[in-house]
Amino acid sequence: MNLFQPEPRGAHTPRPTLRSDEPQGEVEKGSMALLEVENLSVTYAPRDAPVTRAVQDVSFRIREGEFVGLLGESGCGKSTLGNGILRLLSPPARISGGRVVLDGVDLTGADEERLRGLRWTNLSTVFQSSMNSLNPVLRIEAQFAETFAAHRVGEEVGARVVELLRMVSLDPGVLRAYPHELSGGMRQRVALALALALRPRLVLLDEPTTGLDVVVQRNILDRLATLRHELGFAVLFISHDLGTVLEMADRVMVMYAGEIVEDRPAPDLVREAQHPYTRGLLGSYADPRSAEVRVSYIPGRPPDLSVEQPGCRFTPRCPYAEDACGQRRPELRPDDGGLVRCLVAQDGRLPRTPAGAGPGLPVFVGFPAAAGLDRSADPPPEQAVGDPVLLVDDVTKRYTTRRGLRTTSVDAVRGVSLALRPGRVTALVGQSGSGKTTIARLVTGVERPTSGQVRFTAADSTTEVRVDRLRGRALRDYRRHVQMIFQDPFSALNPTRTVGYALSRPLVNYHGLRGPAVRERAAELLESVGLAPAGQFLDKLPHQLSGGQRQRVVTARALAPEPEILIADEPVSMLDVSIRAEILELLGKLVRTRRLAMLYITHDLLSARLLADEVLVLNHGDLVEQGPTLEVVGAARDDYTRLLLDSIPNPFSAARRPG
Amino acid sequence: MLYFVRRFAFFVATLWAAVTLNFLIPRLQPGDPAEAIVSRLAGRNEAIDPAQVRAVRIMLGAPDGSLLEQYVQYLGAVARGDFGVSYSYFPYSVTHMIGQTLLWTVILVGVTQVISFVVGTLLGTWAAYRRNSRVDSIITLGSTFLGTLPFFWLALLLIYVFAITLRWFPERGGYGGGSTPGWSWLFVSDAIQHSVLPATALLITGPIGWIIGMRNNMVQSLGEDHARLALARGLPRRRIALTYGARLAILPNVTGFAIALGGILGGTVLVESVFNYPGMGRLLLEAVSNRDFPLMQAIFLFTTIGVLVANFLADVLYGVLDPRVRRAEST
Structure with a gap:
C-alpha cells in the first residue's frame, strides 16, 4: 500500500507506487491509474419513497494528469457519482457496492480520520455554486488558513495564498473580503484557488462554470486549461454542458440513467459518437455562427430509476431500438478506441453519422429534425412583417440610490429603442447586468422609464397606449396583452396548486370565464402547447411534471389571456440540453401561428440564432448592435458581440484545444 | 460603521415613537378617569360631586394645559423617571x-x-x-x-x-x-x-x-x-x-x-x-x-x-x- 503522507509536498514529484495489489486494467493496461472506480453503485433509500439506484455499476479510471469529462443531464447521477467518489454522500444516499481507489488507497473503506487526511491533499473539488460553497461569515483568508491548518501546513502560507490567487488572476486584496462581497466569477476563482491549495493530483469539478456569464466562463476555462498544463493535475469535469466538456476534456464519459453509456476520447466522440444518446446530445448543439444551424432533441424523458427494468435504459427514447434492446441489458464494451453500452452499436449495425449536414456537425436523423427551427430554409417573409405592436423609444432607466447626502445613480438602460412586431421574435442578448431584464420590466409596465417612451398599439385598434404612463386599472388591462414566460419553471408554478388551477386564474381574471368553460379552455391551452391528452395533466401538481412539461404549462398560462406580446426570459436555460430545442420549437411555432410578438431574453446566442428574427446586443445598458439574426451572429461588427461569440465553447473546432 | 449608526438612529426614532404613543393613547380614550373613580367610590346611582372630582384630580396630579404643554411636561417627567402616583398603592409613586x-x-x-x-x-x-x-x-x-x-x-x-x-x-x-x-x-x-x-x-x-x-x-x-x-x-x-x-x-x-x-x-x-x-x-x-x-x-x-x-x-x-x-x- 502506498504510505500516505500528511506533510505537504514541496515540489511536485510523482510518488513511488508500492502497490502490488493493483488490479490489472482492461482499458489502460500497464499505465498507472490515479483514480480507479470499480463497479460503484449508489442508492437513495428514503423512508417514505421507493429505493432509487442513482448510480449503477460504474467503473472507470483516470490516469495521472488526464482531463476526463463526465457528461450527462439532470438526474442522470453524475453529481451523485461525484459525491460518491468524494465520499460526501449523506443519508438517504449511500454507496451500495463497489469501490473507489485513489492512488492505491481504497476510499470507500477508509475510516473517517484516514479519509480526512487524504482529502484535499490528493483529491479536491469545486462545486457548482460558489455562492454557497464558501462560508459566508469567514473572510477568504480564513478559509485558506483553515484549509492549510487542517493539513498541518504551517510555513510560508501567506506567500502561497498570494501565489494561488495570482494563478487564478485575482488580486491579493480579495483575501480581506467576505464571499458575498465578490462577484460570482471571482468566487468561483477563489474556489478554484482553494482547490489547488494543497497541490492535489485530482480535482473534481462539478459544473464549475454553470450559471456564470459566457465571458466569465471563458476566462475561467482558459485559466483552468493553463493551470492544468503548468501543474499537471488530473481533472474529472462533471457537466451537462456539452460544449464545455468536449472543448476541455481529453476523454469524455457520457452518463445516462445512472450508467455510463459511452466513454471515448473527445475528438472521436465529436466525430463519431457510437451511443444513440450521445448522438442525440451532440445533435442538440450547433455553432450559432454557421450559415445553417440545425439542432435536434430527444423526445421523452429519462426512466424512473426506482423501477427495475430489463434491457437498455435508453430504449424508449432511442430511434434505433430493436426488440432485443428492451430485454437484454447491454454491457459497456470496448469498440473503436472507446467503450459503448449499446447492442446495436456493438453489432456494428448503427448507421454511420451522415456527413455533410454541417461542418463536422452530426445530424441525428432519427430524431425529428426540428423543421421549424431550420432557419436557413426560412426566407425572411417580408410581406408578413406587420406594424409594431410595441415601440420602445429612446428609453433610459436610471436607478438612484441615496445614502445620507450622497446619491449615486446607475443607468440600467441608456437610450434603447426597439420594436416588437406580430409573428416576429426579437432577441435581447447580453450578460447579466446588461439591462435585459430592466427592458422586460419597462415593457410590462412594472417599471417606468426615466426618459423615453414605451408605446403599445393593439392589433385591433389604432389607439396608442403610453405604457410608461399607465396606472392602476389601465395598467392591469394592459397586462392582459403582455405575458411572461419565466426562466425557472420550478418556481414559476405554485407547488400546492394543480395545473388546471394555474391555468384557470388568468381565464377567470381576464376572460371572466366560469364553471366548466374554464376547464375546457384550460384543456385546449394544454393541447396547444403539446401536452396531450390534456385530461392527463389538468389535475397534476407541478412536482409530478418534468422540467420541460412545466415550462409548457408556464407557456400555456402565458397564452391564456390571449396576449399580443410574450416576454420569454431565458425560458430554456434551466432545462436539459436534450429537450431545449423542443421548447424552442414550440415557442417559435406559437409565435408564428398566433402572430405573437415575442421579446426573447437570453445570454445564449445559439438559442437566439434558432428562434429570433432580430437580435439586439446589450452591454452595460447600451445597445451595441442590432439587426437581423443572421447578420449579427454571422458577421458581428461590434467588439462586444464578437467577444460573446468567441466565448462560446466550441467542441467542433480544434483551434482552442490546448496542447 | 455606517450600519451601527443607522441602527442607533432607528432605535432612537422608535423609542421616541413608543414614548409618544404611550402619551397619546390614554388621552385618546373617552371618559375622565377622575370622574370614573368618584363614581365608583360613590356608587352607581349617586350624583357626582364636582368638588370630589376636583379633589381626586389634584390628588392624582391630573394634567392641565394644552396638549403640547402636557406633552413637553410628560417628556420631562419620563426623563426624570416620574410616572405619577399609583392608584392602587396610594400614596406610593409608580x-x-x-x-x-x-x-x-x-x-x-x-x-x-x-x-x-x-x-x-x-x-x-x-x-x-x-x-x-x-x-x-x-x-x-x-x-x-x-x-x-x-x-x-x-x-x-x-x-x-x-x-x-x-x-x-x-x-x-x-x-x-x-x-x-x-x-x-x-x-x-x-x-x-x-x-x-x-x-x-x-x-x-x-x-x-x-x-x-x-x-x-x-x-x-x-x-x-x-x-x-x-x-x-x-x-x-x-x-x-x-x-x-x-x-x-x-x-x-x-x-x-x-x-x-x-x-x-x-x-x-x-x-x-x-x-x-x-x-x-x-x-x-x-x-x-x-x-x-x-x-x-x-x-x-x-x-x-x-x-x-x-x-x-x-x-x-x-x-x-x-x-x-x-x-x-x-x-
Missing part, C-alpha cells in the same frame, strides 16, 4: 412600586433566560452534531415532550411535590415573613430558597425553543454546500460543526434571544402569580385588576423600552456576527 419589584423580576427571569439560552443552544448543537443518533433522539423527543406539558400544571406539580409534600422549598413569595429585605446573607439565602421553584419551572420549559431552533438551523447549515466542501477539504469534524454549523445556525436565535431578554422587564405573569412572586408580572396583574392606569402605563413603557434596547443590541450583535447584514444595509 416609580417606587416599580423600584420595589424590578430587581426581583430581572434577577429571576434574567438569570433563567440566560441559562435557558445557553443550555438550549448547547443541547441543540450537540443534537445536530450527533444528528440521527441516540443523543439526538433523546434531546429532540425529550424537549418536544416537555414542551407539550402545560406550564401552570408543571408549576403546580413542582409546588405540590417539593413545597407541600417534601417541604424542601417554600411554596410562595419572594422571601419569608421573618426577614427584612436588604443585602444581608440571611435575606439573600432566603430569597434564593424562595426562587428555586419558580426558577426550576422556568428552566424546564425555557430551553426547549432554543434546542429545537438551534438543532434544526444547524442541521440545515451542515447540509449546505459550504459545509460539504469543508468536509471535502478535510477540515476536522469539530471545526465544521462549530464554524460551518453552529456559527451560522445561532444567527437567527440571537435576535430571538434579545427579544426574550427585552421582555424580561414585563415579568412573567404566569410564573409570578402561580408562585406569588413579588415581580413585575404580578405588579402588572394587580395594576390591571385595580385599573391602576399610571402603573400600567409605566410598566408598558418599561417593557417597550426593554424590547427596544434588546432589539438594538441584537442588531448590533448581528452586525458583528454576520458580515452579510452590514453590507446589505450599507449599499
